[in-house]
Amino acid sequence: MIRRLLARAAETARLMIGQPPYEAYCTHMAQTHPGEPVMTRAEFFRNRQDARFNSRNGRCC
């Protein structure tokens, strides 16, 4: 229970800074695009970091 809550909190904190869960990405790739190359955790991190700061979406006041 507490372990689940902590995991949720960590997931929230990561999404706040624009990092969706890597595991969900891997699951998605395995299910929908089997056999295609999958980014490593580090590549995934950089990809999401670049996406967050190279978007036209502003941040709030």
Added chain:
Amino acid sequence: MTIGRIGWILLALLGAVALGIVASARGEPVNAVWIVVAAVAVYLIAYRFYALYIAKNVLQLDPSRPTPAVRHGDGLDFVPTNRNVLFGHHFAAIAGAGPLVGPVLAAQMGYLPGMLWILAGVVVAGAVQDFMVLFLSMRRDGRSLGELVRMEMGPVPGSIALFGAFMIMIIILAVLALIVVRALAGSPWGLFTVAATIPLAVVMGVYMRWIRPGRVGEASIIGLVGLILAIVYGRAVAESATLAPWFTYTPVQLCWILIGYGAVASLLPVWLLLAPRDYLSTFLKIGAIAALAVGIIIVAPPLQMPALTKFIDGSGPVWSGSLFPFLFITIACGAVSGFHALIASGTTPKLIASEGDATFIGYGAMLMESFVAIMALVAASVIEPGIYFTMNSPAAILGTDAASAAAAVSAMGFPVTPELITSTAADVGETTIISRAGGAPTLAVGMAHIFSQLIGGKAMMAFWYHFAILFEALFILTAVDAGTRSGRFMLQDLIGLAVPSFRNSSSFIPALVGTLVCVGAWGFFLYQGVTDPLGGVNTLWPLFGISNQMLAAVALMLATAVLFRMKRERFAWVTMIPTTWLLACTVTASLLKLFSATPAVGFLAHANRYSDALAAGTLLAPAKTADEMRRIITNDYIDAALCALFLFVVLSILFYTIRTCLAARRMAEPSVHELPLVAAAE
């Protein structure tokens, strides 16, 4: 009668009692907890009854309808996300400096007008806007506000809305930077801690990029420890005769430093400075907001500010203008914020797992932001009113020493002694607190007042003050960097219409040109604000408030047009009531800013005053030469032009909205551009 129903009736009674206590208090200080109780009761009732009414009847949310995250799931931009996790994400994206600063400035009229507007505004306007835009974007593959206006109202209003959003961003960046300048000028302790975040961020950036890729948690702990050390060591810097001058600057010097810094920071690779500092500031922001909530409830401070002050007539020293319309544009974010329309049509709609979650995320997160505004209002009201007015009145009224400031503020009817002014400055570890306009230092004193009663007592007050300044400055600077970057992309796109090679965001020359134009634009308004004898807040904050509320009106007009196109015009009052109110406030306010005969309010009257003096051969402060007089006149005309431009944007969108609604009424069938119920075959 069920137990649940009895519970809601009791909650409504509790809220009514709390509101009654807060509103009817005269003379006796009211405890801040009553404000918190009233606010929370209003939020819960609004959510349970109004938000769910909108979800069920107006929008008719359909949990079985696939969301963009389900249709396009890619594990990257489109990811079905747990509603609680997404709530946190959305709240972190909408919460910024706006809800913290506006209520502090509004406290000059007493806490009651601000509190009532924050509560009524969020329930009827702000949360409705966020929720509606989230819904519109969610039904259209997560498209942005500009695209939504284009789809539902046509290309011309779409372009007008986009251009308006860009201008608003420039004003936001300028006013945010001004707040940082006002907070850090002549404060070596504050500037040192903020400067220390640059090397700290670089260390974090290198750690997350090369040493332990993607380990945000570890890097953030390193950053947090570094920040605390920087705050502690900052006192030694401020007290050192050799180090302090390195971190002591005038507002004008700081203005140039910020402009240079903004240009460099937005051109550097994001992983090096921008991203790590963004992570640190996001976590610090959430942590500080949570700590403030806990602090207010445990400490339960009494409010020193009266419920109403005599300044509701518009004669206040913090900002000029009467309660209507200026209170309703001074508190923008927290009651209703147009900028949220850009966020609610950004990443959040691409992450929603089920349509049913949109109420909790769209309406709920805005209620939370409103609560942040309530806490800021409390923090500004728990400090001695004399100190509040000493910090927020311009130097032109107060003079620069404690004796003249105490005399001026006491003459306003808020007795304060020179000793209290100097001892408060000493308590928070600053040389002076006189005319520290902009809201951030006042909020920091309020937060230090609350936190020090929780941990550390008076001895820790200076630490908590600088912690609060750092927390505000850090996320404001991150917003300035990230905003400059987004602005640069917007500009590159605009120039790219004529010169296609400009759109390439990776090549250096277009990036440099885009950045310089963007920084130059907000830098211009920042410089103007910094050199303004009335502190700049008086000029820039209303422009920001007007533009932000106008964007909210644009978003609500879009929602109205869509309700008509969905053939649900019988529910359109939900968006038309807040639209009408926002139009009344912003149009009145911008006309007053343009044409009011009072120089403190009207830009043109101010320009005329300087033109007349110039013609008569006299100089008016702060100008020391005829050239400076001419520059002040030019600034007034630019501000007036900007105000007129915002007015044009909102009125033209109103025209297109009415046209769209009338056209939709003539049609027999719904004509919205929603995606079909079932995902198209791929």
